[in-house]
Amino acid sequence: MDDISTGTLFILLAILILFSAYFSSSETGMMTINRYRLKHLVKEDHGGAKRVHKLLLRPDRLIGLILIGNNLVNIAASAIATIIGMRLFGDVGIAIATFALTLVILVFAEVTPKTLAALYPEKISFPSSFILLPMLKILYPLVYIVNGFTNLILALFRISPKSGDEDSLSREELRTVVHEAGAMIPKQHQDMLVGILDLEKVTAEDIMIPRSEIVAIDINDDWKSIQKQLVHSQHTRVLLYRDSIDDAVGFVHVRDALKLLAKDQFSKANLLRAVREIYFTPETTPLHTLLYKFQSAKERIGLVVDEYGDIQGLVTLEDILEEIVGDFTTTILPTHSKEVNLEADGSVLVDGSANIRDLNKEMDWNFPTEGPKTVNGLILEHFEEIPPANVACRLAGYPIEIVEMTDNMVKTVRVMPMLYKEPEHSRSESAGN
Known part of the structure; x- marks a missing residue:
């Protein structure tokens, strides 16, 4: 050197x-x-x-x-x-x-x-x-x-250099990747991808049409009454039953009824012959499993039953697809569902039968989805009794006023999202994280 x-x-x-x-x-x-x-x-x-x-x-x-x-x-x-x-x-x-x-x-x-x-x-x-x-x-x-x-x-230390974590993503990690994609993936496509990921944790009970809202026809009714109900039906598949929905006969396709009518064979007996077998599914079935079952059985509609076999609601393939792509509509303009009415003062009138999950998605609210499925059920669980009208409370941080009661059910409530206040337990959890 x-x-x-x-x-x-x-x-x-x-x-x-x-x-x-x-x-x-x-x-x-x-x-x-x-x-x-x-x-x-x-x-x-x-x-x-x-x-x-x-x-x-x-x-x-x-x-x-x-x-x-x-x-x-x-x-x-x-x-x-x-x-x-x-x-x-x-x-x-x-x-x-x-x-x-x-x-x-x-x-x-x-x-x-x-x-x-x-x-x-x-x-x-x-x-x-x-x-x-x-x-x-x-x-x-x-x-x-x-x-x-x-x-x-x-x-x-029992560590192998070849046994590191695999290059695989969990569902939550994949969800984060989708949201972080930003402009690379359009917002609508992000929602669709997240919707697919959510199919695993959403059950048939969460999206089913409640038993009380099922459009069905009592086959024991007068034949003219049955004809009128079929003509005015807004659905392509209608459930037929005897006296009670629990005694369901099957689904009839309006197309099959039209064929009978065209052949001048439109009668109660022939209508019963055209009935299609009912597909039953448990209310706890995850949507991704139900989608596979619909696909393998070539079904588009089914009845949801509880652990006792009682019919609780109805679920369709369209309901599952809407969980992925959003509600189907015939207009390109953004509209609210019939259960929601926006008021001039910023409050929202909500039907008591509105599904909580759908309400959260539509209004970007944060009501709990574990437990009751409807606004009525959520309020009854909160009060632990049937409350009178004009009673107010705060649920999940949202001020709610019961506007109307009908038949021991909450018919209409007023939600004031502008006065939303984050619940204490949510703030403590966020601080802990």
């Missing part, structure tokens, strides 16, 4: 700092690169992506290689900086060189390149793979020895 000029040593020191910056940026770029985009680029036969993917198959070897290189250049840089310091400042130059080199490496070989690599991992990792792959082959014996010792230490 005595024969090497100080100027040359400065040049060598600068080159070593550049090498250190390269190894630091390569490490950060390789470790922060988006693995899912990387897999996509590999499928697209991207050369740089294929090299990086090959290196990341064994991250322990990649990290070992980078750290070996980084430590070698840093130690060499420290030795050269010490020589330069002693030449310029004597013995005190050792301390000066240590402090100065630490600052230089921290700024130019650590923080700056790692920040750059974290911001642009592909631009850093793809070119650096040109150097790292040959280096891995050349230094493989040394990397193998170093990894052997580190893997032995990990084995003492």
Whole structure:
């Protein structure tokens, strides 16, 4: 070293700092690169992506290689900086060189390149793979020895370098990815994707048409009355029953009734022959399972039953699809459902039979969906008795006034979302998180 000029040593020191910056940026770029985009680029036969993917198959070897290189250049840089310091400042130059080199490496070989690599991992990792792959082959014996010792230490803690977390996303993580996609995925498509993810936690009971609202025809009625109900039916499939819905006969398709009418065979006996078998499903069936069952059974409609076999409601394929794509409508203008009426003062009149899940989705509210399925049920659960009209309360942070009661049921309520106040337990949970 005595024969090497100080100027040359400065040049060598600068080159070593550049090498250190390269190894630091390569490490950060390789470790922060988006693995899912990387897999996509590999499928697209991207050369740089294929090299990086090959290196990341064994991250322990990649990290070992980078750290070996980084430590070698840093130690060499420290030795050269010490020589330069002693030449310029004597013995005190050792301390000066240590402090100065630490600052230089921290700024130019650590923080700056790692920040750059974290911001642009592909631009850093793809070119650096040109150097790292040959280096891995050349230094493989040394990397193998170093990894052997580190893997032995990990084995003492029962950790395997090959048993890291798989590159798979949970449902909640995938939901976050969808929301974070921003402008890359239109808002409507985001809602559809999230709707598909939610099918697993939504049951038939959550979306069914309640028993009291099922449009059905009593086959024991007068034939003219049956004809009139069929003619004025707004549904293509109508449930037939005897005296009570619990004694359901089956579904009749209006198309089949029209065929009988066209053949002049429209009678009660022939109508019963055209009845289609009823498909029953438990109320706890998740929607994704129900969708598969509808598909395999080639069904579009079914009756929902409870654990005792009693009919609780009706569910259709359209109901499931609406959970994914939203409500079907014949107009492009945004409209509210018939259960919701917006008032001039900002309050909202809501029908007591309104489904809470649908209400939350339509109005962007936060009423609890665990428990009662309707507004009426939620209010009755809160009061633990049948309340009179003109009584007010606060539910889930929303001020609610009972406007009308009918037949021991809450007919209409007034919700005042402008006076919403986050419940105390929600704030405490948020603070805890």
